[in-house]
Amino acid sequence: MTKGPSVNPGVIDLLGLLAYAELGSFFRLAGDAVLAPTLRGKGRLAALAATEQAHHQVLHDRLEELGVDPEEAMAPFVEPLDAWQARTEPKTWLESLVKTYVADGIAGDFYRRVAELADDETRILVEGVLAETGRAEFVAETVREALAEDPVLAGRLSLWARRLVGEALGQAQAVAVQRPRLAALLGEGSDRPGTEGADATGLGDLAAVSRMFASLTDRHAARLEAMGLTA
Structure with missing residues (x-):
């Protein structure tokens, strides 16, 4: 496929990253459904997994509409996301649920913030x-x-949640830095009044990335509180 000339490369990276992330969420939730101790839990998690697969397909179809091979768009993110999953492998079903809520929540905040600039x-x-x-x-x-x-x-799950936050933020920053087109999209947003724009060295892009990630923990305390955990 040939990408249309008007498509922002950063947008392609965003859609590819999110498409692979949704695919990964499908597999994780499907696995959690198998391990759920109750039929209610199995049913709820299976339904959520199906929704993630549907979301993946929407992104897959959009990339094709833009003239982009979806597999090529996702390929740069396979290794870093798979490595992150391996580093944060849960030991219990509850740890897996906390990972889904905390890590996917931070990732979702990141995707939304980037999409606001597209x-x-x-x-x-x-x-x-x-x-x-x-x-x-x-x-x-x-x-x-x-x-x-x-x-x-409570204590063990709170520690687990804190570890996940650090890992999620570190991984997201690494992905943005490794994909200059994605960082550039954030840099374009930093050209808005009251912010510093990107410069020719790309340092402005990375500064915008750092500022954005620093704000992603704002909702973390609320997520922990919702689960009955402490920051």
Whole structure:
């Protein structure tokens, strides 16, 4: 396929990154559904996995509409995202749920912030893909119920959540730095009034990336509180 001349390369990177992330979420949620201790949990997680697969297909189709090979667009993100998944392999089903809520929540905030700097069609598409599907409520309720039965779990899960935040932010920064086109999209946003624009060295782009990531922890405390955990 040949990419249309008007397509921002940073947008292609964003869509490719999100498409692979959604595919990974499908597999994780499907695996969590298998391990769920109740039929209710199995059904809820299976439904959420199906939604992630549908989101992946929407992004896959959009890349094809733009004249881009979806597999080529996703390829640069396979190794870093797979490596991150391996580094944050949960030991228990509850740890897996916390990972889904915390790490996917931060990643979703990142995708939304980048999409805000893209064209309106891309922004609307990304917002639709990331629209809440009931996953947060299910995870928060399940973790709270587990803590009510065994309060000792709170300390371990809180430490796990803090580790996930650091890993997620570090991985997202690494991906942005390794993909200058994605960092450039953020740099373009930094040209808005009151911010520093990108410069020829690319340092402005990286500064914009750093500023954005520093703000992604704003909602983390609220996520922990929803699950009954502490920061």
